[in-house]
Amino acid sequence: xxxxNAVRMGGVDxxxxxxxxxxxxxxxxASAGAWAAAGGAGTVSIVNADSYxxxxxxxxxIYHGRTRRxxxxxxxxxxxxxxxxxxxxxxxxAGGKGRVHANILWEMGSAERVIEGVxxxxxxxxxxxxxxxxxxxxxxxxxxxxxxxxxxxxxxARAFNALWKRAYxxxxxxxxxxxxxxxxxxxxxxxxSNTENPLNPEDPYPRVAALxxxxxxxxxxxxxxxxxxGVWWLxxxxxxxxxxxxxxxxxxxxxxxLLTQESPIPQAWKDRLLTLKEGDVYLNxxxxxxxxxxxxxxxxxxxxRGRSERQVAFSPEPVGTHEVAYGVGARKREVFVTADDLAxxxxxxxxxxxEALRTPDSTLxxxxxxxxxxxxxxxxACMGCLSECKFSNWSQHTPTFSNGxxxxxxxxxxxxxxxxxxxxxxxxxxxVMDHNLMFGGTNAWRFATDPFYANGFVPTVKQLIERIMxxx
Numbered sequence: 001x002x003x004x005n006a007v008r009m010g011g012v013d014x015x016x017x018x019x020x021x022x023x024x025x026x027x028x029x030a031s032a033g034a035w036a037a038a039g040g041a042g043t044v045s046i047v048n049a050d051s052y053x054x055x056x057x058x059x060x061x062i063y064h065g066r067t068r069r070x071x072x073x074x075x076x077x078x079x080x081x082x083x084x085x086x087x088x089x090x091x092x093x094a095g096g097k098g099r100v101h102a103n104i105l106w107e108m109g110s111a112e113r114v115i116e117g118v119x120x121x122x123x124x125x126x127x128x129x130x131x132x133x134x135x136x137x138x139x140x141x142x143x144x145x146x147x148x149x150x151x152x153x154x155x156x157a158r159a160f161n162a163l164w165k166r167a168y169x170x171x172x173x174x175x176x177x178x179x180x181x182x183x184x185x186x187x188x189x190x191x192x193s194n195t196e197n198p199l200n201p202e203d204p205y206p207r208v209a210a211l212x213x214x215x216x217x218x219x220x221x222x223x224x225x226x227x228x229x230g231v232w233w234l235x236x237x238x239x240x241x242x243x244x245x246x247x248x249x250x251x252x253x254x255x256x257x258l259l260t261q262e263s264p265i266p267q268a269w270k271d272r273l274l275t276l277k278e279g280d281v282y283l284n285x286x287x288x289x290x291x292x293x294x295x296x297x298x299x300x301x302x303x304x305r306g307r308s309e310r311q312v313a314f315s316p317e318p319v320g321t322h323e324v325a326y327g328v329g330a331r332k333r334e335v336f337v338t339a340d341d342l343a344x345x346x347x348x349x350x351x352x353x354x355e356a357l358r359t360p361d362s363t364l365x366x367x368x369x370x371x372x373x374x375x376x377x378x379x380x381a382c383m384g385c386l387s388e389c390k391f392s393n394w395s396q397h398t399p400t401f402s403n404g405x406x407x408x409x410x411x412x413x414x415x416x417x418x419x420x421x422x423x424x425x426x427x428x429x430x431x432v433m434d435h436n437l438m439f440g441g442t443n444a445w446r447f448a449t450d451p452f453y454a455n456g457f458v459p460t461v462k463q464l465i466e467r468i469m470x471x472x
Contacts, residue, residue, distance in 0.1 A: 001234070001235050001238060001470070001471035002238055002241045002242060004016065004234065004241065004469055004471075005242075007224055007248050007249075007250055008222065008224075008248070009041065009099070009176055009177055009224050009250060010041070010099050010127050010128050010149040010176040010177070011149070011176075012099065014039060014040060014041055014098055014099055015038075015039040015040045015098075015465070015469070016040075016224070016248075016249065016250040016251060017035075017039075017040035017041070017250070017251060017253065017465060017468060017469075018040060018041045018043065018101070018226055018228075018250055018251070018252040018253070019031065019032060019035040019040065019041065019042045019043045019252070019253060019254075019257050020043060020103075020186075020187075020228055020252045020253060020254025020255075020257070021043040021044070021045045021101070021102075021103025021104075021130055021254075022045055022187070022188065022254060022258075022439065023045045023047030023048070023103070023104075023105060023108075023188070023418070024045070024047055024048050024049075024415070024418035024419060024422055025045075025048070025049060025050045025058075025082075025264065025418075025419070025422040025423065026045060026258070026263075026264065026265060026422055027043050027044055027045040027103065027257075028044065028045075028049065028050070028086050028089070028090075028264045029044055029085070029086035029087060029088065029089025029090035029091075029092075029093060030089060030090075030093060030262045030264065031257055031260065031262045031263055031264065031461065032044045032086075032090040032093075032094075032100060032101075033089060033090035033091070033092065033093025033094045033100070034093055034260075034262045034460070034461035034462065035098065035257065035461050035465070036090065036093070036094035036097055036098030036099055036100050037093060037094050037095055037097050037098060037461075037462070038097075038098065038461060038462045038465040038466075039097060039098050039465070040098050040099075040465060041098060041099040041100075041101050041127075041128065041250075042090055042094065042098060042099070042100055042101065043100075043101045043102070043103045043130060044083070044086045044087050044090050044100065044101070044102050044103065045086075045102075045103050045104070046079065046082070046083030046086070046087075046102050046103065046104050046114060046115070046118050047079070047103075047104055047105050047108055048061065048075070048078060048079050048082060048108075048385065048415065048418075048419070049079070049082030049083050049085065049086045050082050050085070050086070051078065051081040051082040051084075051085045052085055058423070059078075059081075061075075061078045061419060063075070063381070063383050065383075068382050068383065068384055068392075068394055068401060069384070069401060071381075071382070071383035071384065072109060072110070072383055072384035072396070074383065075109060075110075075383045075384060075385055075415075076109070076110045076113055076114060076117075079108075079114045079117075079118075080113075080114055080117035080118055080121065083102065083114065083117070083118035083121075083122075084117075084118055084121040084122055087100065087102060087118065087122040087125050087126055088122065088125065090125075091122075091125040099127040099128060100125065100126060100127050100128075101126070101127060101128040101129065101130050101151065102115075102118060102119075102126045102128070102129055102130070103129075103130040103131070104129075104130075104131055105131075105132070105133045105134075105189070106131050106132065106133055106134035106135070106136040106139075106387075107133050107134045107289050107291075107386055107387045107388070108385065108386060108387065109383075109384045109385050109386050109387055109394075109396050110384075110387075110396060111131075111387065112138060112142065115129065115131075115142050116142065119142075119146040119148065120146075123146075126148055127148065127149065128148060128149040128150065128151055128176050129142070129143050129148050129149070129150045129151065130150075130151040130152075130153060130179060131150070131151075131152060131153060132152065132153025132154070132179065132181060132189075132191070133153070133189045133191075133289065133291060134387075135159070135162065135163065136152060136163070137163060137166050137167045138167065139152055139167075140167050140168045140170065140171035140174065140175070141167065141170075141171070143171065143174055144171045144174055147174075148174070149174050149175070149176030149177075150171070150174055150175060150176060151175075151176050151177050151178070151179055151226065152168070152178060152179065153179040153181050153191075153228070154178060154179070154180060154181070154191065154211070155180070155181055155182070155183040155190070155191030155192070155193075156191070156193070156207060156210075156211075157207070157210040157211040157213070157214045159191070160178055160211060160214060160215070161214055164218055169218070172218075172219070172220070175220070175223055176223075176224075177223060177224040177225065177226050177250060178211065178215065178220075178223065178224075178225050178226065179225075179226040179228050179252065180204070180207070180208050180211055180225055180226065180227055180228065181228040181229050181252075182201075182204050182207075182227075182228065182229030182230055183196065183229075183292070184198070184201035184202070184229070184230075184283065184442070185201065185204075185229035185230030185294075185441060185442045185443070186228055186229030186230070186254065186294065186441055186442075187229075187254050187255055187281070187294050187295075187439050187440045187441035187442075187444070188254070188293055188294065188295075188439045189287060189289060189291040189292070189293045190229075190283070190291060190292045190293060190294060191291070192291075192292045198283055198285075198292060204227065204229070204230070205240070208225055208227065208240075208246060208249075209245055209246060211225060212225060212245065212246050212247050215247075216247075221247060222247070222248060223248075224247075224248040224249065224250045225246065225247065225248070225249055225250070226249075226250040226251070226252050227240065227249055227250070227251050227252065228252035228254065229252075229254075229441060229442075230441065230442065230443055231251045231252065231253055231443075232255075232256065232443050232446050232450070233471060233472045234251060234468060234471050234472070235471035235472060237251065238471075253468070254441055255440055255441035255443055255444050256464060256468075257461065257464070258270070258273060258440075258444075259273050259274075259447055259453065259458055259459075260458065260459055260460060260461045260464055261458055261459065261460045261461075262460065262461050264422075265422065266421075266422070266423070266424045266425060266429050266432075266433070267429070268424060268429035268430045268432070268433050269421065269424075269433055269438065270458065271430070272296070272430075272433050272438070273440075273444060273447045274447050274448055274453065274456065275448060276296065276440075276444050276445040276447065276448055277445050277448065278445045279297075279445070280296060280297055280444070280445055281294050281295065281296055281297065281440050281441065281442045281444050281445070282294070282295060282296070282297035282301055283442075284301060284304070284305075286301070286304045286305075286308075286410065286411055286412065287411065287414060288386060288389045288390050288391035288392070288408075288411040288412065288413070288414050289386055289389075289390075289414070290390055293439065294439065294440060294441060294442055295437055295438055295439050295440060296438040296439075296440050296444070298433070298434045298435070298438060299434045299435050300417070300434070300435050300436050300437055300438075301437075303371075304410070304411075304412065307365045307366075307367060307409065307410050308365065308410050310348050310353055310365055310366040310367070311359075311363050311364065311365045311366075311410075312337055312338075312341035312344060312345065312363060312364055313337070313338075313341070313361075313362060313363050314326070314328075314335040314336060314337050314362060314363065314364055315335065315336045315337075315362070316335055316336070317336065318336045319336070321338045321339075322336045322337055322338055323336055323338075323339075324336060324337055324338065324339050324341075324342045326342060326345065326356075328356045328358070328364065329356070335364075337364075345366065348366045349366070352368050353366040353367055353368055354366070354368070354369065355367050355368065355369050355371070355372035357372060357375065357409040358406060358409075359406065359408055359409060359410060360390075360405040360406040360407075360408055365409055365410055367409070375409050378391075378392075378412070378413040378416060379391065379392045379393075379407050379413075381413070381416075382394050382413070383415065384396060384401075385414065385415040386414070388403045389403070390403070390405070390407075390408045390411055391407060391408055391409075391411035391412055391413060391414075392407050392413070393405055393406065393407040393408075412437070414437065417436040417437040418436075418437060418439075420432055420436045421433060421436040421437060421438055424436075450472075452467055452472065
């Protein structure tokens with residue numbers, strides 16, 4: 001195994017190891033601070049992070065506003081308070097070592113306001129700002145205003161080219177690095193484009209080599225590329241280290257920090273990680289963001305898949321083969337389906353899926369009455385956690401605060417489920433894990449096969465980094 005040497009990143013020399021940011025109370029100050037203290041770059045997620053009361057207990061993010069706009073303002077306030085609290089913890093824990101970065105989803109509701117609020121409240125404590133899930137053109141401007149390095153997340157050279165030419169060339173001196181997040185292997189939201197096959201993963205090496213070639217054309221020869229997604233043992237990436245074609249490479253670990261003593265996720269989540277098998281992480285497109293995402297294939301995702309499978313097209317008028325009348329809702333408002341689809345509907349109804357919900361694509365999905373009530377209640381309770389949400393039809397843009405489409409029952413309230421899985425406790429926690437969204441990288445199954453975790457061993461962050469530095 002080649003020696004793993006420090007890399008110049010964000011103006012200082014650090015270990016080429018970055019903790020990947022995981023939103024909604026998962027990448028916390030304790031985890032990020034420990035990673036920085038061990039000599040790498042720790043990452044605090046400022047996507048609706050936890051803040052604390054005077055007794056040190058997490059403040060429940062409960063919404064009292066009567067309208068979505070009112071609840072959205074509450075969400076922004078929670079996010080800023082939580083981000084500040086977690087950055088302060090990370091700074092204190094790091095003890096002046098490594099780097100402390102903050103990560104945010106660009107498509108988070110009012111992301112720019114949250115970034116500004118957290119940076120204003122933590123002056124001098126954040127060394128870098130990481131941002132993806134969208135095209136964050138204004139990231140450089142925000143970072144420059146506050147004097148911090150910025151790290152855009154991209155999944156292709158083409159995406160970085162667009163960001164550079166439109167905005168980043170104006171703030172090249174603060175570009176700390178470029179995160180290449182593999183769209184097939186990374187956990188959480190991924191940047192698969194419409195031209196890429198989600199079932200056909202591409203080798204990341206030529207994609208990163210193309211990114212470096214582009215960056216060299218912009219004079220960014222020594223700006224690190226941070227490889228994210230699918231990284232487990234560095235010995236499997238040995239040909240990337242000190243490779244003149246790739247230039248300086250840093251490795252990001254998003255999944256492995258989940259199973260550390262400092263990781264705040266519930267014990268039931270940690271226990272589940274140790275039981276996963278290869279293929280248990282499922283690349284899907286159910287997210288209300290519209291992006292692909294990778295998550296554990298549990299009952300929650302299976303229910304979402306079932307909704308889409310119990311789906312038929314309809315017409316408001318008899319057209320072509322759509323000539324059979326069917327009544328939708330309590331008032332049995334008439335639509336028209338094909339005879340074959342009516343037979344499928346009767347089968348689903350016999351199984352208890354008797355509620356038909358309309359989608360934006362002129363289709364009906366069939367769910368149980370309990371599921372229908374939960375879907376409608378979640379849509380009504382929307383707090384605008386995304387810039388646009390296909391599940392609730394929220395948009396943060398005036399004057400309508402709507403994306404102009406019908407709310408889509410094939411998706412889900414991502415804020416609700418991520419808060420639930422991050423804060424589950426007690427005897428019902430395992431059930432909560434099974435019935436909520438559990439993001440994870442495609443390599444999460446390796447917890448069960450890596451001898452480092454034998455007999456249920458859970459390392460500290462320091463022990464994990466020491467292990468990674470051996471190549472494993």
